[in-house]
Amino acid sequence: xxxxxxxxxxxxxxxxxxxxxxxxxxxxxxxxxxxxxxxxxxxxxxxxxxxxxxxxxxxxxxxxxxxxxxxxxxxxxxxxxxxxxxxxxxxxxxxxxxxxxxxxxxxxxxxxxx
Amino acid sequence: xxxxxxxxxxxxxxxxxxxxxxxxxxxxxxxxxxxxxxxxxxxxxxxxxxxxxxxxxxxxxxxxxxxxxxxxxxxxxxxxxxxxxxxxxxxxxxxxxxxxxxxxxxxxxxxxx
Numbered sequence: 001x002x003x004x005x006x007x008x009x010x011x012x013x014x015x016x017x018x019x020x021x022x023x024x025x026x027x028x029x030x031x032x033x034x035x036x037x038x039x040x041x042x043x044x045x046x047x048x049x050x051x052x053x054x055x056x057x058x059x060x061x062x063x064x065x066x067x068x069x070x071x072x073x074x075x076x077x078x079x080x081x082x083x084x085x086x087x088x089x090x091x092x093x094x095x096x097x098x099x100x101x102x103x104x105x106x107x108x109x110x111x112x113x114x
Numbered sequence: 115x116x117x118x119x120x121x122x123x124x125x126x127x128x129x130x131x132x133x134x135x136x137x138x139x140x141x142x143x144x145x146x147x148x149x150x151x152x153x154x155x156x157x158x159x160x161x162x163x164x165x166x167x168x169x170x171x172x173x174x175x176x177x178x179x180x181x182x183x184x185x186x187x188x189x190x191x192x193x194x195x196x197x198x199x200x201x202x203x204x205x206x207x208x209x210x211x212x213x214x215x216x217x218x219x220x221x222x223x224x225x226x227x
Contacts, residue, residue, distance in 0.1 A: 004157070031213070033213070033214075033215070035217075042217060042218070042219045042220060043158075043217035043220070044217075045214050045215060045216065048213045048214065050213070055213050056213050056214045058214070090157055090158065092157075092158070097213060098213050098214075098215060100146070100165070100208075102160050102163070103160065103215070104160070105150075105157030105158040105159070106157050107155070107156055107157045108157055
């Protein structure tokens with residue numbers, strides 16, 4: 001069974017631009033969560049989707065958004081990029097309820113904003 | 115507010131010695147607790163979880179964790195460390211009915227040969 005895949009793996013953008021990151025969950029998994037990992041803030045929850053519905057959202061500005069498609073694939077978008085958005089963005093999938101069902105993480109997308 | 119704390123930024127241990135990585139939590143209600151490991155340039159890998167039942171939870175790669183309600187702790191342990199265990203370890207708590215995992219700041223484990 002293929003694991004969680006994230007594309008692209010690396011990305012360099014300029015301040016003010018926008019970016020879209022993609023996550024393909026493990027087949028059969030319907031929940032997708034996104035996390036931001038930085039050296040200073042650690043791992044922070046962005047949002048979680050299940051069956052195309054956002055069930056929870058972390059404390060991030062509205063520039064951060066996401067969506068989930070009917071095949072459970074998910075995308076997150078960051079508009080008007082800031083230097084502080086440079087981070088490793090991790091996607092995780094689970095069968096239904098993250099925690100109750102084990103979360104499987106992808107390798108991440110490393111975003112660098114210059 | 116629910117939170118987890120990992121008081122040690124780094125733990126150093128010699129190969130073959132037992133290791134402990136500490137985690138304390140603060141939650142309302144019954145905690146769902148987890149340990150994950152992250153190797154360089156990789157995503158997180160699930161090690162083990164506590165939801166209910168026995169206080170000693172066994173997980174992957176010979177790791178185990180002990181849930182202690184009175185001390186609000188969930189320390190990760192392994193009887194005999196391997197050099198290959200060197201990695202970044204995260205403790206996490208699931209917020210009730212929120213589908214949201216809150217992670218600790220991480221502890222870097224360094225196992226020297």
